[in-house]
Amino acid sequence: MITRINLVLLILLVACALSVVTSQHRARKTFMELVRQQDIADAHEVEFDRLRLEQRTWAMHSRIEKVARINLKMQAPEATRIRILNFPSRP
Amino acid sequence: MNYSARNPALSLKLEGWRSRLLLVLVCLGFVALAARAAYLQGIRHDFLQQKGEARYSRVIELPANRGIVFDRHGEALAISTPMESVWASPPDAILSGTQLGKLAKILRVEKSEISERLGDKARGFVYLKRQVSPDLAAAVTALNLPGVFLRREYKRYYPAGEVMAHVLGFTGIDDTGQEGLEFAYQDSLAGLPGAKRVIKDRAGHIVEDVESIRLPQDGKPLTLSIDSKIQYLAYRELRDAVKANRAKAGSIVVLDVRTGEVVALASLPDYNPNNRAGVKPAQTRNRPVVDMFEPGSTLKPFTIAAALEAGKITPSTIISTAPGSLKIGGRTIHDAHPQGAITVAQVIQKSSNVGSAKIALSLPAEAMWDMFNDVGFGALPHSGLPGESTGKLRPFKTWRPIEQATMSYGHGISVSLLQLARAYVAFASGGEIRPITMLKSEAAIEGERIISERTARAITDMLEMAVQPGGTAPKAQVSGYRVAGKTGTAHKQIGGRYAPDVYVSSFVGFAPVSAPRFVIAVMIDEPSAGQYYGGTVAAPVFSKVMGDALRSQGVVPDAPLKEWSDPMFSAPEVKEEA
Numbered sequence: 001m002i003t004r005i006n007l008v009l010l011i012l013l014v015a016c017a018l019s020v021v022t023s024q025h026r027a028r029k030t031f032m033e034l035v036r037q038q039d040i041a042d043a044h045e046v047e048f049d050r051l052r053l054e055q056r057t058w059a060m061h062s063r064i065e066k067v068a069r070i071n072l073k074m075q076a077p078e079a080t081r082i083r084i085l086n087f088p089s090r091p
Numbered sequence: 092m093n094y095s096a097r098n099p100a101l102s103l104k105l106e107g108w109r110s111r112l113l114l115v116l117v118c119l120g121f122v123a124l125a126a127r128a129a130y131l132q133g134i135r136h137d138f139l140q141q142k143g144e145a146r147y148s149r150v151i152e153l154p155a156n157r158g159i160v161f162d163r164h165g166e167a168l169a170i171s172t173p174m175e176s177v178w179a180s181p182p183d184a185i186l187s188g189t190q191l192g193k194l195a196k197i198l199r200v201e202k203s204e205i206s207e208r209l210g211d212k213a214r215g216f217v218y219l220k221r222q223v224s225p226d227l228a229a230a231v232t233a234l235n236l237p238g239v240f241l242r243r244e245y246k247r248y249y250p251a252g253e254v255m256a257h258v259l260g261f262t263g264i265d266d267t268g269q270e271g272l273e274f275a276y277q278d279s280l281a282g283l284p285g286a287k288r289v290i291k292d293r294a295g296h297i298v299e300d301v302e303s304i305r306l307p308q309d310g311k312p313l314t315l316s317i318d319s320k321i322q323y324l325a326y327r328e329l330r331d332a333v334k335a336n337r338a339k340a341g342s343i344v345v346l347d348v349r350t351g352e353v354v355a356l357a358s359l360p361d362y363n364p365n366n367r368a369g370v371k372p373a374q375t376r377n378r379p380v381v382d383m384f385e386p387g388s389t390l391k392p393f394t395i396a397a398a399l400e401a402g403k404i405t406p407s408t409i410i411s412t413a414p415g416s417l418k419i420g421g422r423t424i425h426d427a428h429p430q431g432a433i434t435v436a437q438v439i440q441k442s443s444n445v446g447s448a449k450i451a452l453s454l455p456a457e458a459m460w461d462m463f464n465d466v467g468f469g470a471l472p473h474s475g476l477p478g479e480s481t482g483k484l485r486p487f488k489t490w491r492p493i494e495q496a497t498m499s500y501g502h503g504i505s506v507s508l509l510q511l512a513r514a515y516v517a518f519a520s521g522g523e524i525r526p527i528t529m530l531k532s533e534a535a536i537e538g539e540r541i542i543s544e545r546t547a548r549a550i551t552d553m554l555e556m557a558v559q560p561g562g563t564a565p566k567a568q569v570s571g572y573r574v575a576g577k578t579g580t581a582h583k584q585i586g587g588r589y590a591p592d593v594y595v596s597s598f599v600g601f602a603p604v605s606a607p608r609f610v611i612a613v614m615i616d617e618p619s620a621g622q623y624y625g626g627t628v629a630a631p632v633f634s635k636v637m638g639d640a641l642r643s644q645g646v647v648p649d650a651p652l653k654e655w656s657d658p659m660f661s662a663p664e665v666k667e668e669a
Binding site for chain 1: 156159166168170171172173248250251252254287299300301302303319320323327571642647648652653
């Protein structure tokens with residue numbers, strides 16, 4: 001009787017031990033996947049910041065002014081050529 | 092039965108205690124082993140497990156991203172981008188000559204410098220090169236060198252460059268703020284680094300990620316009250332004026348009258364925050380906030396306001412400024428262009444020193460001090476920028492009459508340009524002064540009334556006269572908008588004496604007069620191209636920035652539009668007293 005209980009307990013013990021190992025393995029695998037995805041998200045964020053920086057650099061006021069004045073030969077209108085229209089103020 | 096009887100060799104009679112002793116010793120040995128095992132497995136278990144893990148498991152830091160700084164319209168002004176720093180562990184980094192050569196070529200560092208750094212075997216960590224671009228870092232990784240690693244660091248970029256340099260400041264190589272708002276808001280911008288546990292092999296490569304200990308918390312973004320467009324206009328006009336007048340330095344402040352927000356703030360000489368090699372402290376100084384100067388005549392309106400509030404005078408009271416000089420306690424105050432009998436309004440319009448001194452002396456010192464104190468002179472403006480100057484306003488009990496007289500026109504008192512601009516908000520807003528801020532305000536900030544609306548209106552009328560033909564600053568006029576403002580031309584103190592030919596030229600004003608939107612204060616330090624009057628040097632900067640700023644905000648004009656060739660703009664300005 002005692003031997004049989006011991007046998008059952010032994011099987012249970014081995015099963016538990018194995019499941020601990022598997023779940024730990026799975027946890028690690030999931031974590032690795034998480035890290036990989038985080039790295040991808042990180043790379044996207046880096047790319048976004050870089051693009052944002054590039055956009056700001058292209059849109060620098062001094063550059064726009066230079067392009068408008070020199071390349072496109074634009075100029076600010078004379079004060080008398082400006083007409084200001086009054087619209088009823090929006091709600 | 093008796094062995095010893097048969098075999099003489101065994102006949103030796105051993106004493107019984109010897110075998111027993113041996114047994115006991117062997118048993119004791121086992122007990123010791125069991126005890127040691129129990130000690131190691133039981134009591135010391137955690138410690139040893141930890142030591143074992145430490146051989147291969149490492150906690151590595153995950154850097155947090157520094158918050159982005161935006162302007163009021165959401166344009167990014169400061170962004171962090173990741174860079175890799177190449178470092179090595181000298182005991183592990185055993186490189187062949189060709190490997191060394193390749194590494195040196197990629198990093199653009201002398202080969203000898205790398206081998207010298209790697210030669211210091213006592214150290215476990217040396218930088219080979221900090222902050223290299225991700226492309227170069229990938230090339231280093233591709234070499235697959237033992238004991239050479241990368242470390243992620245962030246470099247801060249400022250797309251606006253010089254234009255925004257003094258407002259934003261900059262960060263050091265460790266990504267901590269050193270100047271400007273980067274320094275002031277270091278804690279909220281920085282974020283918290285995270286950590287994770289990994290398994291590393293002997294060469295230090297990460298074999299496996301084990302667990303996350305703490306996620307990195309990115310820094311909070313910061314949204315400023317600065318309008319990049321107005322900031323650029325202000326910077327450009329100031330730069331041009333400093334260049335044209337061959338001035339030593341210059342500052343400009345643009346405040347929103349309705350909210351007390353700083354819309355633009357620029358300082359010259361400047362520097363490029365993206366490349367600070369060889370930058371001198373004179374370039375990084377945020378002059379409108381840090382420097383104090385004797386404001387000169389721009390202070391007269393506050394003297395007049397104090398006298399109006401005290402009921403001593405009205406705008407039409409006649410003041411006799413003849414004969415153009417006034418003797419007080421052994422010293423004489425001069426008007427270079429004696430005006431005779433003029434009204435209080437004309438004292439501002441013509442900027443008469445004698446007139447303002449006479450008005451000041453009709454007041455108790457305390458009333459003048461109260462006015463200066465109420466508008467914020469002698470106290471920190473609390474803009475949030477580091478290194479603010481309080482200026483210098485001495486207690487009224489120590490004032491002698493001559494000092495009270497000179498202070499009425501801005502000598503013997505020092506203010507920062509930011510304080511001066513903020514003080515003018517009192518006139519522009521109809522008598523209220525607001526706390527100023529560098530951050531975009533969501534809700535309207537409560538103002539504090541310091542002068543009556545009537546006084547503010549009267550001063551505004553006088554300031555409007557000062558920029559019209561017959562005043563000191565017709566060049567401050569803006570086509571399409573009514574403008575009010577005051578010039579200042581002050582001799583600079585050098586070594587405790589007023590230098591005869593070194594000046595500080597300034598102009599402070601606001602527009603449109605019917606519903607003021609911006610206060611702009613301009614200061615040009617030591618103009619040396621011949622012109623030095625505030626009305627000639629500083630007022631044109633004000634006019635251009637104000638005009639462009641109002642038009643860019645779509646502010647409805649309250650005056651007819653005029654050509655620049657209109658005589659209104661070319662009227663000769665009245666030379667004010669320095």
